[in-house]
Amino acid sequence: MPVKEMVEKLMRDGVKADKRELPHICELDWEFNLSSIFVEVDTPLGRCGTRSSAAVTVRQNGELSFYENYLDNDHTWKEHTVNYQIQKLSWLKEIWNP
Numbered sequence: 001m002p003v004k005e006m007v008e009k010l011m012r013d014g015v016k017a018d019k020r021e022l023p024h025i026c027e028l029d030w031e032f033n034l035s036s037i038f039v040e041v042d043t044p045l046g047r048c049g050t051r052s053s054a055a056v057t058v059r060q061n062g063e064l065s066f067y068e069n070y071l072d073n074d075h076t077w078k079e080h081t082v083n084y085q086i087q088k089l090s091w092l093k094e095i096w097n098p
Helices: 003-011 028-033 090-096
Strands: 040-043 046-049 052-058 063-071 077-085
Touching (some): 003 052
Antiparallel strands (some): 040 046
16 A cells, blocks of 8 residues: 555544543543544634654665655645665564564
8 A cells, every 4th residue: 555545544533432431631632632633623712633644664676665645834745755775674574484
């Protein structure tokens, strides 16, 4: 799965928890609004929520990819990817091919 798609599917999940399953450590509405992985809530002081998400992938061939999407100062979502080639490490082979 491409890393961008992974971030979209996992980190932009706005599904909130069942109110009965919240920890009840502060006001119920506040807990509920903050219970999803991706948070967007309007407050009297302004908008509150997730400002960025990132993921790192490492392939067996040493290809490393860092992907980030973030909310810029002008309130638009931007993204960038940085790719690196890293030296293969012998201990990684043991993890991928036990």
